[in-house]
Amino acid sequence: MMKAQTSVDIHELFAQRRSPRSLDESANVSNEDVVAILEAARWAPSANNIQPWRFLVGRRGDAEFKSILDALVPFNQSWAYRAALLVAVGGESIREDGNPNPTYMYDCGLAVAQLTLESHHRGFVAHQMAGFDADKAGALFQGQRPVIIVAIGKQAAADQLEGQTYDREIATRERKALSEIVLNALPL
Numbered sequence: 576m577m578k579a580q581t582s583v584d585i586h587e588l589f590a591q592r593r594s595p596r597s598l599d600e601s602a603n604v605s606n607e608d609v610v611a612i613l614e615a616a617r618w619a620p621s622a623n624n625i626q627p628w629r630f631l632v633g634r635r636g637d638a639e640f641k642s643i644l645d646a647l648v649p650f651n652q653s654w655a656y657r658a659a660l661l662v663a664v665g666g667e668s669i670r671e672d673g674n675p676n677p678t679y680m681y682d683c684g685l686a687v688a689q690l691t692l693e694s695h696h697r698g699f700v701a702h703q704m705a706g707f708d709a710d711k712a713g714a715l716f717q718g719q720r721p722v723i724i725v726a727i728g729k730q731a732a733a734d735q736l737e738g739q740t741y742d743r744e745i746a747t748r749e750r751k752a753l754s755e756i757v758l759n760a761l762p763l
């Protein structure tokens with residue numbers, strides 16, 4: 576995988592991770608890898624250790640996969656059907672005391688970051704998608720709010736994609752400069 580042009584050396588998981596859309600339709604994730612990916616998410620930090628994240632896991636070919644895929648917008652369906660796993664992430668937005676949990680989405684994001692990096696560490700790629708139908712995604716859960724859907728699989732050659740999707744697949748990853756996102760002077 577192509578490494579990002581980072582301003583200083585950082586862990587290669589961050590430098591090499593990207594969100595590909597070209598996935599290998601025949602690749603599977605072993606049970607051990609599925610559990611490890613979820614275990615990494617489980618150990619994310621959360622406000623008051625509430626752990627508001629909930630995961631619905633679909634494997635290509637099963638009923639859960641079909642219903643998660645069906646919740647995606649057509650553009651995402653056009654490439655994510657090749658994923659080995661689709662993970663729908665929902666969040667408990669209400670705390671046990673009945674008050675809203677203002678950080679539930681933030682906490683879910685942290686868990687998904689860990690799931691993403693564990694996936695890449697194990698030789699898979701994970702691609703997050705907010706492009707889903709809210710009602711269909713809501714129906715996947717047991718009262719939790721839909722937060723994100725993640726496609727996990729093996730990266731395949733870019734040339735099975737077409738047009739703009741192909742162009743985006745082979746483009747260099749770009750980011751704002753540190754000086755644009757750090758509001759005070761950098762130490763280097």
Ligand SMILES: Cc1cc2nc3c(=O)[nH]c(=O)nc-3n(C[C@H](O)[C@H](O)[C@H](O)COP(=O)(O)O)c2cc1C
Nearest residue numbers: 592593594595596651702703704705706707723748
């Ligand atoms: C919250 C969120 C929502 C996203 N939604 C989509 C999506 O619906 N479809 C898609 O193809 N990519 C989606 N992405 C992927 C981003 O486009 C991608 O992370 C970004 O362009 C940076 O590229 P990189 O992850 O390869 O560095 C999403 C990413 C995040 C974090």
